[in-house]
Amino acid sequence: MSSEFKYDPEVNYDEATMAQQRQIEKEVATKQQLIGPQEDLSQLEMEFAEDAVYFQKTKCLQKKYSHMRRTRGDGNCFYRAFCFAYFETLLHNRTEYDRFKDIAARSKEMLLSLGFPQFTLEDFHDVFMEVLEKVGSQCALDDLLDTFNDQGHSDYLVVYLRLLVSGHLQKEDEFYSNFVEGGRSVQEFCSQEVEPMGKESDHIHISALTAATGVSIQVEYLDRGSDDSVIGHVFPEGTTPQIYLLYKPGHYDILYK
Numbered sequence: 001m002s003s004e005f006k007y008d009p010e011v012n013y014d015e016a017t018m019a020q021q022r023q024i025e026k027e028v029a030t031k032q033q034l035i036g037p038q039e040d041l042s043q044l045e046m047e048f049a050e051d052a053v054y055f056q057k058t059k060c061l062q063k064k065y066s067h068m069r070r071t072r073g074d075g076n077c078f079y080r081a082f083c084f085a086y087f088e089t090l091l092h093n094r095t096e097y098d099r100f101k102d103i104a105a106r107s108k109e110m111l112l113s114l115g116f117p118q119f120t121l122e123d124f125h126d127v128f129m130e131v132l133e134k135v136g137s138q139c140a141l142d143d144l145l146d147t148f149n150d151q152g153h154s155d156y157l158v159v160y161l162r163l164l165v166s167g168h169l170q171k172e173d174e175f176y177s178n179f180v181e182g183g184r185s186v187q188e189f190c191s192q193e194v195e196p197m198g199k200e201s202d203h204i205h206i207s208a209l210t211a212a213t214g215v216s217i218q219v220e221y222l223d224r225g226s227d228d229s230v231i232g233h234v235f236p237e238g239t240t241p242q243i244y245l246l247y248k249p250g251h252y253d254i255l256y257k
Contacts (some may be wrong), residue, residue: 007022034086035148036070038256044068051055053224060229061220061255062122068246069254077199078205078245079136084148085254086215087135090145096242097136102211104132111167114117124163159197165205166190168212179204191252200250210235216244222248 001147042149048054070083071077090097108125112118120204131147148154169176173186210217218241220232234241244255 012094031071031233032070032072033149034151034154035145035224035254037145038067038069040209041065041068041255054222056228057222057230061222065220065244065255065257067256069256071251071253073251076155076198077159078147078201079161079209080154081245081252081254082209082215082217083131083161084144085133085245086213087144088141090135091138091141100133100213100215101136105128107164107167107212108169114167114170116163116167121163124156124160127153128160130190131157140168155197161209162197164212165208168208169194169204172208172211175207175212176204201252206235216240219241219252220244220246222246 004092010092045055048058067082073086074116086100087251090100108121111121117229131153135144148157169186169190177186179185184192196204206217206219214219216234216239217237218232218234220230222230225231244257246253246255
């Protein structure tokens with residue numbers, strides 16, 4: 001029959017399959033909002049109804065949290081979740097807003113002093129401060145959501161936070177070099193794993209961002225560890241969390257007490 005599969009030795013089928021998978025992931029990602037609406041945490045329990053380990057852990061999670069916001073799984077979810085969750089708290093905390101605005105305003109000079117090119121840095125910093133000014137004017141939450149769901153604005157915020165993390169890691173090179181694997185320098189790690197869009201974040205990125213901004217985060221780790229409970233970790237240790245994130249392998253969402 002003409003519809004029968006015919007092997008073509010010139011075709012790399014593994015590569016073709018991977019390309020198809022990437023296309024499917026891209027289509028799924030573009031259908032998901034960058035920052036989703038707030039939803040009841042019970043939705044997560046329903047999502048894992050067929051998974052005994054995750055189901056039990058989501059039940060434990062509901063003892064501490066009531067709602068969540070999903071973020072798009074595009075490799076930038078940590079930065080986007082952090083930024084939206086924190087800016088949302090700033091709408092109701094003028095003292096913290098003033099503190100952070102001062103840090104954000106001065107951060108450009110810090111990055112320039114480390115050798116970041118001005119023409120690259122300026123646009124990202126300007127947009128970051130522009131959105132921060134909007135928060136300072138106590139814009140409506142829906143306006144903030146619209147800003148974060150606008151790809152252009154949202155990605156500029158992510159890029160600036162990535163540059164901020166890179167700057168802090170390089171400024172504290174002597175300390176962070178102990179945590180960089182693969183025989184790379186901190187600068188190499190930053191150019192390969194921090195600054196490019198779409199690169200996932202782990203402990204070292206979170207540690208650097210919280211240190212650079214003075215913002216405390218609690219991350220709840222939803223994984224297949226043997227304990228029935230969800231393990232939470234506060235960055236920096238010993239501080240009082242200002243925002244809460246949920247980590248599922250490779251992905252971060254926002255949690256609400």
